[in-house]
Amino acid sequence: MTSEFKIVEEPKKQLTMHPKKFAMxxxxxxxxxxxxxxxxxxxxxxxxxxxxxxxxxxILYWSTGVILVSSITMQMAYWAAKKDQLDxxxxxxxxxxxxxxxxxxxxxxxxxxxxxxxxxxIGNPSGSFLYIxxxxxGLHIISALIYLAVVLKSAYRFKIHSRSLARIEMCTTYWHFxxxxxxxxxxxxxxxx
Numbered sequence: 001m002t003s004e005f006k007i008v009e010e011p012k013k014q015l016t017m018h019p020k021k022f023a024m025x026x027x028x029x030x031x032x033x034x035x036x037x038x039x040x041x042x043x044x045x046x047x048x049x050x051x052x053x054x055x056x057x058x059i060l061y062w063s064t065g066v067i068l069v070s071s072i073t074m075q076m077a078y079w080a081a082k083k084d085q086l087d088x089x090x091x092x093x094x095x096x097x098x099x100x101x102x103x104x105x106x107x108x109x110x111x112x113x114x115x116x117x118x119x120x121x122i123g124n125p126s127g128s129f130l131y132i133x134x135x136x137x138g139l140h141i142i143s144a145l146i147y148l149a150v151v152l153k154s155a156y157r158f159k160i161h162s163r164s165l166a167r168i169e170m171c172t173t174y175w176h177f178x179x180x181x182x183x184x185x186x187x188x189x190x191x192x193x
Contacts, residue, residue, distance in 0.1 A: 018035060024030060024170045031140060035136075039188055042192065043192065046125075046126070047084050051126050053126070055192065057110040057193070060189075063103050071176050071180075073092050074092070077094050078168055086160070093148055094152060097152070104141055117127050133185055137178070151167055
């Protein structure tokens with residue numbers, strides 16, 4: 001009795017990703033490259049000389065803490081969505097939005113401090129770089145706040161729950177990225193002033 005054994009290869013499971021998540025990751029990568037190029041240019045320009053050294057505004061320490069706390073509240077909102085705790089999602093996303101606004105106010109106050117100390121956008125490149133870094137990051141925070149508003153609206157319409165997490169997951173990832181990016185930028189500025 002002979003029996004034939006055929007070896008059949010199992011089809012490989014394809015790697016798939018939600019198209020919007022893929023687009024978000026491309027956007028995050030491009031923003032990361034933008035800030036990598038800005039910080040590289042900062043180092044190169046600083047080495048050329050004619051660089052004004054000054055202390056960073058103290059409010060930046062405080063606003064860094066605010067953005068880190070907001071990352072925690074955003075993560076808690078995501079976890080609440082996974083558990084279908086929609087009231088908690090609404091509350092935590094609202095808190096995250098509030099902390100994001102507080103962060104922006106802190107950045108604005110840092111700009112006012114710089115102006116009071118005669119550090120302007122036009123003038124010494126050290127001040128120009130600081131304004132550009134804070135300004136571009138601030139614009140991305142504004143875009144994330146708009147995204148948070150969309151997520152909050154979706155939560156009120158019961159479109160975010162344990163079976164529909166893509167929107168809040170993408171928003172959480174973007175918010176964490178911006179918080180981590182600011183932490184990197186802040187440490188970079190502290191070490192390279």
